[in-house]
Amino acid sequence: MITVNNLTKRFGKLEVLRGISCHIAQKEVVVIIGPSGSGKSTFLRCLNRLEEATSGEIIIDGIPVTDHKVDINLVRQEVGMVFQRFNLFPHMTALQNVALAPMKVRKYSKKDAEELAMSLLTRVGLADKAYQYPEKLSGGQQQRVAIARALAMRPKIMLFDEPTSALDPEMVGEVLDVMRSLALEGMTMVIVSHEMGFAREVGDRVIFLDDGQILEEGAPEEIFQNPQNPRTRSFLSKIL
Amino acid sequence: MRFDDVFKYLPLLLQGTKITIQLTVVAVGCGTVIGLFVSLMRLSRFRLLSLIARCYTDFFRGTPLLTQILLFYYGIPQILGLNSFPAYFSASITLSLNSGAYIAEIFRAGIQSIHRGQMEAARSLGMTYGQAMRYIILPQAFKRSIPPLGNEFIAMLKDSSLVSVISMPELMMSGKIIVGREFNAFETFIVVALIYLIMTTAISQFVSYLERMFGKHDHGE
Numbered sequence: 448m449i450t451v452n453n454l455t456k457r458f459g460k461l462e463v464l465r466g467i468s469c470h471i472a473q474k475e476v477v478v479i480i481g482p483s484g485s486g487k488s489t490f491l492r493c494l495n496r497l498e499e500a501t502s503g504e505i506i507i508d509g510i511p512v513t514d515h516k517v518d519i520n521l522v523r524q525e526v527g528m529v530f531q532r533f534n535l536f537p538h539m540t541a542l543q544n545v546a547l548a549p550m551k552v553r554k555y556s557k558k559d560a561e562e563l564a565m566s567l568l569t570r571v572g573l574a575d576k577a578y579q580y581p582e583k584l585s586g587g588q589q590q591r592v593a594i595a596r597a598l599a600m601r602p603k604i605m606l607f608d609e610p611t612s613a614l615d616p617e618m619v620g621e622v623l624d625v626m627r628s629l630a631l632e633g634m635t636m637v638i639v640s641h642e643m644g645f646a647r648e649v650g651d652r653v654i655f656l657d658d659g660q661i662l663e664e665g666a667p668e669e670i671f672q673n674p675q676n677p678r679t680r681s682f683l684s685k686i687l
Numbered sequence: 688m689r690f691d692d693v694f695k696y697l698p699l700l701l702q703g704t705k706i707t708i709q710l711t712v713v714a715v716g717c718g719t720v721i722g723l724f725v726s727l728m729r730l731s732r733f734r735l736l737s738l739i740a741r742c743y744t745d746f747f748r749g750t751p752l753l754t755q756i757l758l759f760y761y762g763i764p765q766i767l768g769l770n771s772f773p774a775y776f777s778a779s780i781t782l783s784l785n786s787g788a789y790i791a792e793i794f795r796a797g798i799q800s801i802h803r804g805q806m807e808a809a810r811s812l813g814m815t816y817g818q819a820m821r822y823i824i825l826p827q828a829f830k831r832s833i834p835p836l837g838n839e840f841i842a843m844l845k846d847s848s849l850v851s852v853i854s855m856p857e858l859m860m861s862g863k864i865i866v867g868r869e870f871n872a873f874e875t876f877i878v879v880a881l882i883y884l885i886m887t888t889a890i891s892q893f894v895s896y897l898e899r900m901f902g903k904h905d906h907g908e
Contacts, residue, residue, distance in 0.1 A: 497807050524813035534808035538826050547822060548812035593808075600812055 448473045448604060448635050449494065454503035456489055456659075463489045465659035466503070474633040478646035478667070481656035482682055487639040490656065491606050494637065495519075495526045508603060524552060527597030531609040533589040535581040541568060541592045542577040545599045552600065560599075567595040571625050587618030594625055605629065607638040643687055647671055655679045692869045693878050696861070703861030704882055710857060711844045713779050718786025718843075719836070725787060726794035727820070740791065747788030753849050756781050760853040778850040786843050793835045797828035830901045837894030841887045848883075858882060 449471040456464040463486045471477050479487045492498040494505060496512055496519050505512040512522050536544050545564035549555040555563065568574050571591040581589055590610060597605060607626065611619045623645050630636055630649045640646060646653055647667040654664040655676070663676045671687070674680045693700075728740035747755065760777040764770065771777075801824050809819035848859035862879040866872045 495811055497811065520810075520813045520815055523811055526811075528808075528811040530804060530808060532802075532804050534802075534804035536805065536808070536823055536827075538830070548814060551818050551822060552813045596808075596812070 448475070448508060449637070450504075450506040451494075452504040452506075454490070454493060454505060455501045456486070456493060456498060457501045463659050464493070464501075467656075467659070467661055469654065469661060469664070471635065471637060473635055475651045476630045476634075476636045476649055477638070477652050477654060478650040479637065479639045479654045479656055480641070480643070480646065480682075485656045486659040487656050488608050491528075491608050491637060491639050494606055495523050495528055497528075520552075524600050525602050526604045526606060527600060527602035528606045529590070529593050529597055529608065529610045531612050533581075533586070533593045533613070535589050535593055535596070537581050540578050540580055541573060541584065541595075544581070544592055545596045548596070549599050563599055564595070567598050568592070570598075571595045572621070585618060586614045587621045590614065590618075590622045591625055594622075594629075598629075604635045604637070607636065607640065609639050609641070611640065611642055641686065643671065643683075655682070657682070688874055689871060690874050690878070692871050693865060693874050696865045699861045699864065700858065700878070700882065703856060703858035704886075706856055707844065707847055707858040708886070710778060710782060710847045710850065710855070711840065714782035714786045714843050714847065715790070715836075715840050717779075717783035718790045718839075721783065721787030722790025722792075722794050723825075725791035726798060729791065729795050730798060744788040744791050747785050748792070752781075752785055752846055753852065755785060756850055756853060774850070774853045774855045777853060778847075778855045782843065782847060782850070785846075786839065789839050789842075790836065793832050793839060794828060796835075797832040798824055800831055801827050833897050833901055834894060837891060837897070840894075841890050844886055844890065845883060 449469075451467055451469050454464055454467040455462070467490060479490065481487050489498055493500050494507070494512070500513050503513065507522055508525060510517055510522055512519070535541075536547070539547065542561060542564050545567055546557070546560040549563055550557060550560040553560075565574065565577060568577050571594055573588060573591055573595070576584060576588060576592075581592070584592065594605075594610075610626070611622050614622065619642070623642065626636070626638070626645070627649050638646075638650075650667045652664060653667045653670040655662050655670060655674075655678075657678050663670060663674060663679045670679065671683065674683055725740045725743060728736040729744070731737050731740075756778070759781040760772065760774065764772055772780075805823050805827070806819055809823045810816070814822070847857060850857060851860040851863060854860065858879060862875050865875045869875070
């Protein structure tokens with residue numbers, strides 16, 4: 448589903464990603480962990496070209512994302528993204544937030560888009576908040592609306608950029624529940640997260656990124672219980 | 688003091704007031720449209736567009752409005768080999784272009800104040816840059832631009848008095864005419880000043896009302 452070959456990313460002189468190669472299969476749930484500044488978010492943002500790769504190749508569902516002749520908007524329609532800071536549109540209700548892209552990008556009628564939006568809000572448990580503006584919602588509720596908004600494009604892949612890091616602890620669970628149900632339905636997911644319990648339970652594979660490189664990857668049990676790389680060991684000992 | 692010598696010219700003053708309001712509405716109205724396009728050009732990734740926008744705003748913000756008015760009224764027709772433009776035409780164009788430059792900067796600041804996560808969220812959904820601007824960024828930026836737009840409206844209302852130098856029969860010109868006939872500069876200009884003050888006060892009240900109305904649901908980043 449996603450193939451990355453020797454991806455590098457430089458911000459000026461700072462080399463953030465230093466040759467990343469990996470393959471993510473359909474329906475796979477991959478959790479990327481690593482210390483802050485290791486390039487996790489940058490890697491994720493390269494996948495839908497919110498950041499331009501400096502060199503290397505990314506192929507998503509057979510489409511070379513890094514090729515500039517490709518209409519990136521078509522790729523982005525298939526790749527949903529959820530942000531750490533939710534980034535809901537504050538001037539729209541929850542329902543409008545979810546219905547907008549199907550209407551403007553997929554050209555659904557207003558009625559169809561709103562029906563779809565309502566069913567997605569119901570699914571994330573927020574049907575009763577459909578007509579509220581984001582400012583009236585808690586962080587956990589906002590993030591669930593953001594997930595519904597991304598799902599409204601019927602993506603094949605979902606990217607999660609630290610989706611629970613900006614949440615109060617008591618709200619983390621409700622967001623992880625939604626993500627867990629997505630994983631169970633077979634969504635291909637790439638998740639940057641510090642939620643190790645969740646990674647262990649839901650993840651098919653964990654990738655440990657440090658200093659712009661993949662230092663170790665494998666099944667969650669292997670990585671968490673028997674890390675091979677000393678850097679992985681030292682990182683895990685600090686956060687587990 | 689003889690205020691009755693002013694008030695017998697009330698129709699003239701009201702006529703001038705009407706033209707002042709017309710000029711200001713035209714200038715800020717056209718200026719808003721110009722400002723929108725120029726601000727988008729200024730933020731464009733095409734260097735040439737951005738440079739043109741920058742030259743335009745720098746010129747109109749960096750030179751006196753009085754100079755601009757005289758340049759457009761006397762200067763431009765001269766090099767075009769024409770007699771002159773009608774004063775109303777020249778005044779409207781110059782004030783609109785001037786206002787457009789200030790409003791472009793207001794919109795640019797407004798657009799740049801919207802957190803970049805908004806653009807990223809919109810683009811990540813597959814929207815084009817134009818769609819993201821239209822549905823996500825500009826509505827929020829416009830709301831934030833209302834207070835400075837109100838200030839611009841007030842500034843333009845006052846600055847439009849400068850077109851009296853090309854004999855536009857607006858409020859200031861009406862005052863000058865009365866003083867020319869009655870030699871009552873103090874009384875006349877006090878009345879003219881009060882009329883301006885009433886208008887600017889009304890506008891600022893209206894703007895704070897708009898601010899309250901549009902202020903809802905804008906607690907994003």
